Amino acid sequence: xxxxxxxxxxxxxxxxxxxxxxxxxxxxxxxxxxxxxxxxxxxxxxxxxxxxxxxxxxxxxxxxxxxxxxxxxxxxxxxxxxxxxxxxxxxxxxxxxxxxxxxxxxxxxxxxxxxxxxxxxxxxxxxxxxxxxxxxxxxxxxxxxxxxxxxxxxxxxxxxxxxxxxxxxxxxxxxxxxxxxxxxxxxxxxxxxxxxxxxxxxxxxxxxxxxxxxxxxxxxxxxxxxxxxxxxxxxxxxxxxxxxxxxxxxxxxxxxxxxxxxxxxxxxxxxxxxxxxxxxxxxxxxxxxxxxxxxxxxxxxxxxxxxxxxxxxxxxxxxxxxxxxxxxxx
Numbered sequence: 001x002x003x004x005x006x007x008x009x010x011x012x013x014x015x016x017x018x019x020x021x022x023x024x025x026x027x028x029x030x031x032x033x034x035x036x037x038x039x040x041x042x043x044x045x046x047x048x049x050x051x052x053x054x055x056x057x058x059x060x061x062x063x064x065x066x067x068x069x070x071x072x073x074x075x076x077x078x079x080x081x082x083x084x085x086x087x088x089x090x091x092x093x094x095x096x097x098x099x100x101x102x103x104x105x106x107x108x109x110x111x112x113x114x115x116x117x118x119x120x121x122x123x124x125x126x127x128x129x130x131x132x133x134x135x136x137x138x139x140x141x142x143x144x145x146x147x148x149x150x151x152x153x154x155x156x157x158x159x160x161x162x163x164x165x166x167x168x169x170x171x172x173x174x175x176x177x178x179x180x181x182x183x184x185x186x187x188x189x190x191x192x193x194x195x196x197x198x199x200x201x202x203x204x205x206x207x208x209x210x211x212x213x214x215x216x217x218x219x220x221x222x223x224x225x226x227x228x229x230x231x232x233x234x235x236x237x238x239x240x241x242x243x244x245x246x247x248x249x250x251x252x253x254x255x256x257x258x259x260x261x262x263x264x265x266x267x268x269x270x271x272x273x274x275x276x277x278x279x280x281x282x283x284x285x286x287x288x289x290x291x292x293x294x295x296x297x298x299x300x301x302x303x304x305x306x307x308x309x310x311x312x313x314x315x316x317x318x319x320x321x322x323x324x325x326x327x328x329x330x
Contacts, residue, residue, distance in 0.1 A: 007283060007321060008290045009314050010034075010042020010077045012258070014049060015295035015306050028068055033307050035072035037314060042077030042290040043069070045112075047105060049080075055101055057108035065112055077290035078116040078141070078171070078256045079109035085122065099124045103132060110136040116256045116289075118143050118171050125168070126159050133167040141171035141255040146240030147212070148176060150249060160253055169253035174273050175260035175296070176240035181206055182262035183271035185238065188300035189231045198228045202235055212236035238262075238296070244277040251285040259293040263301070264312035275313075279320040291317065 011034050019025040025033065027050060034043045048054040051061050069076060083102065085092050093101065102124060109117040116139045119125050125140060133140050142160070144150060150157075150172070160168055181203055190199060198219060205215045215232040224232070247254070261270050282291075293313050295306045 007287055008042055010290045010292045011310055012044035012292040012294045014046050015310055018298040018302055031068040031072055035074050041074055043074040044078040044292040046080035055104040057111055062111055076113040077292055078118055079114040080118045081105040083120045083122040099128050102129055106133060106136055106138055109138050116141055121156050130163055130165050130168055139167045139255045141169050143171045143173055144176055145173040146176045146238060147236050149242040150246035169255040170250050171256045173258040173260050174278055175238055176242040177244045177274045177278050178239040178272045179274050180272050181235055181239045184263045184297045184300050192227055194228045194231055198224050202232050206235045209241050239272055244274050244281050247281050254287055256289050257291040259291045261313050263297040264309055268316055276320055279317055
């Protein structure tokens, strides 16, 4: 991280997942919405969500994206890539195939002007692809996503340290730092008919940090149906137990942050994620880069307003940073 660079805010277009797939927003409208969040807004895209020719990048999409970036004054922040080792039915990708697949995505990120690409901790990322990323000038960030915990990632962190390249680091996802399961998640499963005693048992076991398999097994033994078992599984998929203080361990290697959240209430409070602590630690550690606000309440609330939710989260983060909506965060 370079001293003096700002903690900047942005949005991942994945936040508009429900609006995009229901044709409420076109791709351009997603970009326009992102720009209206504030000056110097960062924009992140997920490759297979937005690019029809994924993993290859068509000239048509490249022209469209760059035109919209210029039109709306956006700043490309991160490109969401995938390793997809099981993308061929019946077998895993060979090492060579995986390298080629990820190289296409690195090329796409570079052509679109993204300084960072989100990857997973597959072997080629640590070895074969670092020189290629350096050549393209695109930093690879290994995503740390619930149920992953920084406290249990010593081997991966050590490997990144051993590589010793500024083009390999981490992208922590704020969903890994939760104090509770999200309110919208709980309400949805109650509405779908999961009995309250099952819901309360799942939430209690989550607080006790019981593994997902054990929670599911207990719910099944209680007579829980497929829906109750799904709720048990999702409690551990979406809401992580990592402590925000663990960010200090990887601070020199953070290249981007996913501001995952599930819903801001009328009091300006996020019901699950420990945002005040996360933002405070990142700020104190001198984080310089973008936090892409990533709304995921749409998993359970299908008629929610993603845009207003993102506005609310950015307001909360700016309050933590001591900046205002009018401040140019760049």
